[in-house]
Amino acid sequence: MSLATASTRKPVQLYTAGTPNGHKASIFLEELKTTYGLEYDVHPVDISKNVQKEPWFIKLNPNGRIPVLVDTNRDSFTVFETAAILLYLEQHYDTQTKFGFDPSTEPNDYSELLQWIFFTHGGIGPMQGQANHFNRFAPENIPYAQKRYTDETKRLFGVLDIRLTDRDWLAGPNRGKYTIADINAWPWVSRHAFTGIETLDEWPNVKAWVERCFERPAVRTGDQVP
Incomplete structure (x- = not known):
């Protein structure tokens, strides 16, 4: 330490x-x-x-x-x-x-922000984390668990793809605004290959969003910490 x-x-x-x-x-x-x-x-x-x-x-x-x-x-x-x-x-x-977003002056946008943060926190993170565990670290091969959690991760990627139709970012009006909702999801989704999902071609909106996030210098720097 x-x-x-x-x-x-x-x-x-x-x-x-x-x-x-x-x-x-x-x-x-x-x-x-x-x-x-x-x-x-x-x-x-x-x-x-x-x-x-x-x-x-x-x-x-x-x-x-x-x-x-x-x-x-x-x-x-x-x-x-x-x-x-x-x-x-x-x-x-x-x-x-x-x-x-300001919860007082932008309450609907703030609610959207929370919804997509919690979607990742309760969905993508735990499911993709379990897929990683059973695909890479489990002491025994359990095909049912591997398929269950990988398939659920793919389903959640599909939800993101729907949300990102005609949008750049997860929360906010019109095409959205880059927010902590995107920051919360990107580190998991961008590591799809580690999970055993080789490409994001099945979800073109998600693929474009992952690339869009990575264009930000702070994302590239923060992704190398520690």
Whole structure:
């Protein structure tokens, strides 16, 4: 574990690993850094050695999962769960609402934002994660589980494809606006090949959206953290 000293630490401390969930947080932090100059420190967590289960980490997140964010600007307030981290950062640091919507003046757009965040948080992430597990890491070959979770991941990609018909982004009016809803979904969908879904040709709108997100420098940089 690397810890910045009190005199050198940056406003936000991110404890993370190079996974889709970890990259959600680092991509948004890179967007905020580019847009507002928000600085953050990265503390790599070696999940292959179960560092996230050690007592010091459990104090940050009792669930023992990455990423975790500690906000030294706000009395070291701690946030875990990726959707909660994105919403927290948008609330406190996206002062011009460039990556979200104002719930008071744009209530419908804000509701759409939440819907697509929760769609990924409760659907794509868990299902694609299970597909990854049974396709790559399970100690025994279980064809039923492999097919079930891979097929469900494909179905969810189909839902995204419907949503992205005649749209550039998941939430917002007209063709939409790039928001934390896109940031929340992209790290999973972009790793389709790791899941065993070789191409996105079956979902052309999703394929174009993945490429569109990757054109953003902050996405490319955040995707390499830690």
